[in-house]
Amino acid sequence: MGQGDGIPCSNVQEPIMANIERRTTKDGALSFRVKIRLRGFPVQTASFSRLTDAKRWAQATEAAIREGRYFKTAEARRHTFADMIDRYLAEVLPHRRSDKKNTRRLLSYWKRELGSYTLADVTPALITDRRSKLLAGTTCRGRQRGPATVVRYLAALSHVFTIAMKEWEWVEDTPMRRVTKPKEPPGRCRVLSDDERTALLDECKASTSSALYTVVILALSTGMRRGEILSLRWPQVDLERGRITLETTKNGDRRGVPLTGLAHQLLAARSKVRRIDTDLLFPGTDPKKPVDITTPWERARVRAKLADFRFHDLRHSAASYMAMEGASVVEIAEVLGHRTLQMVRRYSHLTEGHARAVVTRMNAKYLGEGSAA
Secondary structure (H helix, E strand, C coil): CCCCCCCCCCCCCCCCEEEEEEEECCCCCEEEEEEEECCCCCCEEEEECCHHHHHHHHHHHHHHHHCCCHHHHHHHHHCEHHHHHHHHHHHHHHHCCCCHHHHHHHHHHHHHHHCCCEHHHCCHHHHHHHHHHHHHCECCCCCECCHHHHHHHHHHHHHHHHHHHHCCCCCCCCHHHHCCCCCCCCCCCCCCCHHHHHHHHHHHHCCCCCCHHHHHHHHHHHCCCHHHHHCCEHHHEECCCCEEEECCCCCCCCEEEECCHHHHHHHHHHHCCCCCCCCECCECCCCCCECCCHHHHHHHHHHCCCCCCCCCHHHHHHHHHHHHCCCCHHHHHHHHCCCCCHHHHHHHHHHHHHHHHHHHHHHHHHCCCCCCC
């Protein structure tokens, strides 16, 4: 094998040099070592016991190089799946405005399952098999793992492959393109009735936790998530302007939350008796960590006789109350911090009456009540 054979190619302009060396091993056996050189790339080598195999590999490799395929494939064989996850965790994740702890947990699953494979061997079928395993499994609490949870596992891995493909050029394409996401069920929308709300708030007031009542009022008033509320610090609260600023939310965006009414009153009162060893609104025994309201919340929920109700349903209740008071889907999405309207479509039926009233007023003002077509 010598210099390239002159086949025109836009991908490779430099000549490809392929040489085959005949060698004799210590035990007298023959071997044929192939070396392929291309300026700007590492030397590619392989050894064979038969000359015909050496020539075949050299020809196939030269063809792949001319077509721009070989070095991408070589990178995928040079790195393991674990290499990819480790580099992502070290270089990419620290700079993302996402839930880093949860992302590490999701990616640790993929690393355990596929870490020993080279990237060239990680196929859509392999990932699909692990996806099915996730769907069939249970959570740490012993519950059946739902489709929505599995979608988050796939989304975390998809971003890793995207970075490996676009920025590192470790893979030519991402196998995630051909992995089907499980269909998620319609979004849950459990909302407190007036009687349930009264019963719950009464029990929260009677709780031994001094934080529970205020936390629940904030959830119902603002639609903030449990973690967003418990991690609040006083510099985020502007009592004068009636505003809370969430620096890092679930989707990574900075968000302003209106603070008004009873929620504003409770935080104003709390600001007067705040602890000096922490700036957390709701500190626990350790001033560096938020208070744990899990047990007080569960006790209040049971005493209020709320069946099939979770803390996150307070967020759904807040959104439903806004919808019933005439807020549009867009306005609800802005308050809750959703990037798309898909998540708040579940409340659209509650805004229909308001939308009809808006259209009726518009027709009356600009087209006249009895105008003819």
